[in-house]
């Protein structure tokens with residue numbers, strides 16, 4: 001067989017779409033051609049994937065390889081397709097069978113030595129895979145706890161391409177998430193530390209209860225910054241649906257920690273007063289990064305005149 005397939009997910013905003021990766025090993029001078037609107041990072045996958053396959057003990061085909069990502073009209077950005085590209089080529093080369101491959105979404109960037117590196121946007125990608133009816137997903141081990149936040153889909157974590165290939169061949173297991181959910185983050189600053197300021201406290205409580213905007217004005221040193229920083233302490237925890245929504249945004253921003261992947265507290269985002277418009281609203285080329293406004297979704301966007309920290 002000279003045609004191989006694998007599947008991955010393209011994340012745009014916080015929505016994902018399943019991408020089919022095809023590899024064709026045909027006649028012609030050795031070389032790799034990639035089609036299907038790849039961006040620069042994805043164009044560079046050709047070299048990464050080739051080195052990773054060779055360094056994982058498999059042989060890269062000695063003829064022309066055409067890699068196609070579809071839907072062809074959807075722009076593909078980033079390195080998340082590396083694992084899928086490698087497996088599509090190995091499927092075309094008869095190294096891995098289609099049995100497990102065709103039930104699995106593959107996510108992850110490859111290092112030249114074959115290690116699977118974490119990527120941004122794993123949570124929205126796994127959510128999209130589940131919503132499209134996929135049964136299994138393989139992610140880099142470091143992103144496994146984030147992927148495991150999605151229920152009703154089999155999550156596996158791979159350290160490197162060699163382990164992934166063995167699993168696809170039915171020769172070895174991959175890591176599974178341990179199902180442990182991290183405890184909520186302790187609140188750092190507390191409104192009980194504030195002396196007096198009854199009107200301002202009342203204003204904070206009303207803003208917290210009704211999700212209102214709040215402006216604090218007053219002379220220097222009167223406690224405006226201090227009061228605003230204590231607002232998260234009187235907000236309730238996020239509901240499960242809201243927590244997933246916020247976590248998906250932070251996943252795309254690449255701001256999740258591996259040991260505490262689910263954002264359960266309303267985020268508190270305090271951009272510097274010199275922050276640019278694009279850092280506030282987000283965007284950029286490639287896989288757009290959420291700005292401060294999006295990262296403060298369901299939480300607090302604190303715009304101080306000066307002296308804030310993030």
Ligand SMILES: Nc1ncnc2c1ncn2[C@@H]1O[C@H](COP(=O)(O)OP(=O)(O)OP(=O)(O)O)[C@@H](O)[C@H]1O
Pocket residue numbers: 193194195196197218219220221222223224225226227307
């Ligand atoms: N009511 C208060 N209770 C306890 N500490 C207070 C109170 N008011 C002010 N402070 C202390 O004063 C410090 C300065 O307050 P803060 O920086 O919040 O003032 P500000 O109004 O933001 O000033 P600026 O306009 O200069 O930014 C606080 O960190 C806190 O230690």
Ligand SMILES: [Mg+2]
Pocket residue numbers: 224225226304306307
């Ligand atoms: Mg201040």
